[in-house]
Amino acid sequence: MRPASFEYHRATSLDHALELLHEFGEEGRPIAGGQSLVPMMNFRLARPGHLVDINRLPLGGIEIDGQVLRIGALTRHEAYFNDPLIARHFPAFLDAVHYIGHPTIRRNGSIGGSISHADPTAELPAVAVLHDADIVVRSVQGTRKIKAVEFFLSAYVTAIEPGEMVVALEFPLPPSASTGSFIEQSERSGDFGTASIGITLQFAGGKIGKAAMVCSGADLFPIRAPEIEEFLVGKALADPGAAEAGRIFAASIDPVDDHIASADYRRGLIAELTRRAIEAACTRALDKS
Amino acid sequence: MIDITLEVNGASKTLSVEPRRLLADVLRHEFGMSGVHIGCAHGACGCCTVHLDGTPRLSCLTFAVQCDGASIRTVESLGGSEADHVLQQAFKSEHGLQCGYCTPGFLMTLAPFVEEMVAQKRMPEEGEIREAMSGNICRCTGYQGIVAAVRKAVTVGLDAGAA
Numbered sequence: 001m002r003p004a005s006f007e008y009h010r011a012t013s014l015d016h017a018l019e020l021l022h023e024f025g026e027e028g029r030p031i032a033g034g035q036s037l038v039p040m041m042n043f044r045l046a047r048p049g050h051l052v053d054i055n056r057l058p059l060g061g062i063e064i065d066g067q068v069l070r071i072g073a074l075t076r077h078e079a080y081f082n083d084p085l086i087a088r089h090f091p092a093f094l095d096a097v098h099y100i101g102h103p104t105i106r107r108n109g110s111i112g113g114s115i116s117h118a119d120p121t122a123e124l125p126a127v128a129v130l131h132d133a134d135i136v137v138r139s140v141q142g143t144r145k146i147k148a149v150e151f152f153l154s155a156y157v158t159a160i161e162p163g164e165m166v167v168a169l170e171f172p173l174p175p176s177a178s179t180g181s182f183i184e185q186s187e188r189s190g191d192f193g194t195a196s197i198g199i200t201l202q203f204a205g206g207k208i209g210k211a212a213m214v215c216s217g218a219d220l221f222p223i224r225a226p227e228i229e230e231f232l233v234g235k236a237l238a239d240p241g242a243a244e245a246g247r248i249f250a251a252s253i254d255p256v257d258d259h260i261a262s263a264d265y266r267r268g269l270i271a272e273l274t275r276r277a278i279e280a281a282c283t284r285a286l287d288k289s
Numbered sequence: 290m291i292d293i294t295l296e297v298n299g300a301s302k303t304l305s306v307e308p309r310r311l312l313a314d315v316l317r318h319e320f321g322m323s324g325v326h327i328g329c330a331h332g333a334c335g336c337c338t339v340h341l342d343g344t345p346r347l348s349c350l351t352f353a354v355q356c357d358g359a360s361i362r363t364v365e366s367l368g369g370s371e372a373d374h375v376l377q378q379a380f381k382s383e384h385g386l387q388c389g390y391c392t393p394g395f396l397m398t399l400a401p402f403v404e405e406m407v408a409q410k411r412m413p414e415e416g417e418i419r420e421a422m423s424g425n426i427c428r429c430t431g432y433q434g435i436v437a438a439v440r441k442a443v444t445v446g447l448d449a450g451a452a
């Protein structure tokens with residue numbers, strides 16, 4: 001299959017891109033890595049009238065800005081592998097990146113594109129939800145920040161309005177006594193996951209303090225697990241009750257039944273991934289203590 | 290239509306293209322590079338991998354208009370019609386291909402990987418080789434011969450470096 005026709009515009013500055021997106025409204029779309037948009041266009045599942053190429057804009061980069069780690073929208077997935085800030089502060093994030101596609105996809109795909117595409121089991125949306133990231137969105141009207149938990153509305157549906165684009169994500173820096181993990185299961189390595197679980201933990205004196213958990217594959221977008229986050233508080237790192245947490249969480253969800261897996265299989269898988277992710281995070285916390 | 294200039298395997302050409310045309314199609318039809326194979330046209334098989342300004346890129350997920358001014362290498366640039374690039378020779382001796390449909394994509398994905406390993410002076414683990422080629426699908430070989438070909442090409446490179 002080949003795409004329907006469209007007009008192509010290369011943005012020469014961020015303001016230029018925003019003006020073009022404003023002018024085209026519903027018919028305009030940014031193109032970043034093209035690793036999701038072009039397949040959709042080739043299948044004619046997407047038929048934008050105008051593409052605004054943002055690849056030459058200076059929107060990449062991973063840097064600390066006050067209390068947050070700021071990641072520019074055009075940061076490519078492979079950039080995280082050798083980034084010391086990601087390795088030091090966001091172990092769950094680093095785990096998650098290993099599950100994204102294949103080397104050629106990771107070299108070209110961008111974080112802005114991944115979260116705007118909002119595949120239900122894409123890793124970076126889950127990572128953003130897990131870490132309570134803010135998504136920084138701009139239009140000719142100005143800038144607004146959207147909390148990750150309010151950004152993903154359904155499969156492939158986000159809170160971005162026509163004329164807007166993502167310029168960065170801001171991840172609050174965690175305290176030093178914290179760690180995390182991310183585990184995913186997919187049919188074939190590099191495919192979108194059947195399900196995944198991400199965990200972050202703060203710890204002190206051999207016990208879990210604050211915890212966060214995200215799950216992809218239970219719903220049409222990544223969801224947090226407030227019940228499990230509460231369950232984990234005060235648990236011993238050496239015996240966090242991970243299997244019980246998995247059972248409790250799995251009983252609370254209503255996953256889809258599709259050609260890849262039945263709802264029952266997904267529930268079982270999610271219970272097991274929850275157990276493994278909690279145990280992996282606790283092991284890292286013990287190593288760090 | 291938009292005018293673009295592409296440098297493909299050393300030769301530059303300016304042409305007028307519709308924005309919707311994929312780089313893969315333009316390379317095949319306008320530049321005659323029939324080594325650019327199209328397996329799926331949605332990023333899943335890796336057949337159409339070319340080098341865009343030096344790094345592998347899927348030409349089915351790239352619009353030719355995006356590449357104005359870029360330098361592109363296709364499999365034809367590797368070892369020519371003799372296929373005498375070290376990795377091509379290794380594919381031949383290690384049974385890294387049968388029908389050959391996937392082969393240009395594997396070669397363009399793996400040639401920089403082999404170069405990098407030789408530069409790092411080390412033989413990659415089997416897992417690393419499989420990860421490097423995980424975006425490419427082969428329906429014939431079962432991949433064993435391709436892994437062996439990568440090892441052989443790295444060995445040849447390392448021996449040449451040691452000599």
Ligand SMILES: Cc1cc2nc3c(=O)[nH]c(=O)nc-3n(C[C@H](O)[C@H](O)[C@H](O)COP(=O)(O)OP(=O)(O)OC[C@H]3O[C@@H](n4cnc5c(N)ncnc54)[C@H](O)[C@@H]3O)c2cc1C
Pocket residue numbers: 029030031032033034035036037038039073099100101102105108109110111112113114115116117121122123124160164165166167190191192193331332333334
């Ligand atoms: C074979 C294959 C396997 C893959 N496997 C995985 C996987 O396992 N996990 C995974 O997460 N992803 C996977 N991907 C998708 C890949 O990660 C994409 O790179 C990513 O989803 C989109 O990023 P992009 O930069 O390519 O965006 P594009 O494809 O350019 O754009 C995607 C969408 O986002 C919009 N957009 C892009 N940038 C912005 C912006 N700054 N602001 C607003 N809107 C924007 C576009 O208009 C479009 O709607 C895979 C892709 C392929 C082809």
Ligand code: FES
Pocket residue numbers: 326327328329330331332333334335336337338347348349350
């Ligand atoms: S044809 Fe491009 S990846 Fe399959």
Ligand code: FES
Pocket residue numbers: 385386387388389390391392426427428429430
């Ligand atoms: S050799 Fe036939 S598909 Fe790989």
